[in-house]
Amino acid sequence: GESVGLHLPTLSVQEGDNSIINCAYSNSASDYFIWYKQESGKGPQFIIDIRSNMDKRQGQRVTVLLNKTVKHLSLQIAATQPGDSAVYFCAGAEWNQGGKLIFGQGTELSVKP
């Protein structure tokens, strides 16, 4: 069935290092992907998105890479800061299916000062 999964449930990095969070998806029809950050007790916060006609998109300190051949996407956070500590979810959707999102399991990022 459709699923979006993450390779690692936890990731610990040193402040200032770069972080890479990975995500695999199974639905070949998914053509829109989003990364969310969720802090404890709060709703998901949009970080960055990418359409399937792109393989890379950059934001402020974040980059999303999409490899449709192997159905994989990643979120790179440059110069990770303590405020980046949170759970990160990837989500995929079929654009013509009403925007319904399928969320991955999440990766908990812990930044050590």
Place this chain on the structure above:
Amino acid sequence: GAVVSQHPSWVICKSGTSVKIECRSLDFQATTMFWYRQFPKQSLMLMATSNEGSKATYEQGVEKDKFLINHASLTLSTLTVTSAHPEDSSFYICSATGLAGDRQFFGPGTRLTVL
């Protein structure tokens, strides 16, 4: 812009009672609203999709008679958990899409605890 609010932010109720959670889009008209449930240390699971003025579409395994969804206006959707039981304790999150229908904007969530 694109702010979604939820009320209440947390609620504690006795088993067997019903609880209503509101989801509002504050500065845009939400043609579609989504309701998710999230258990501790787990991901968000979509419960249902609602469009203004029409019946909600529930995901497989979600009891529509237990989780009543009403989307009466373009800025308000409500989720009522009927005859709540301890296993319904969870974090309920709504999201909304605007007229452009692209990005989902998430609310802050409602923590439900059923005693």
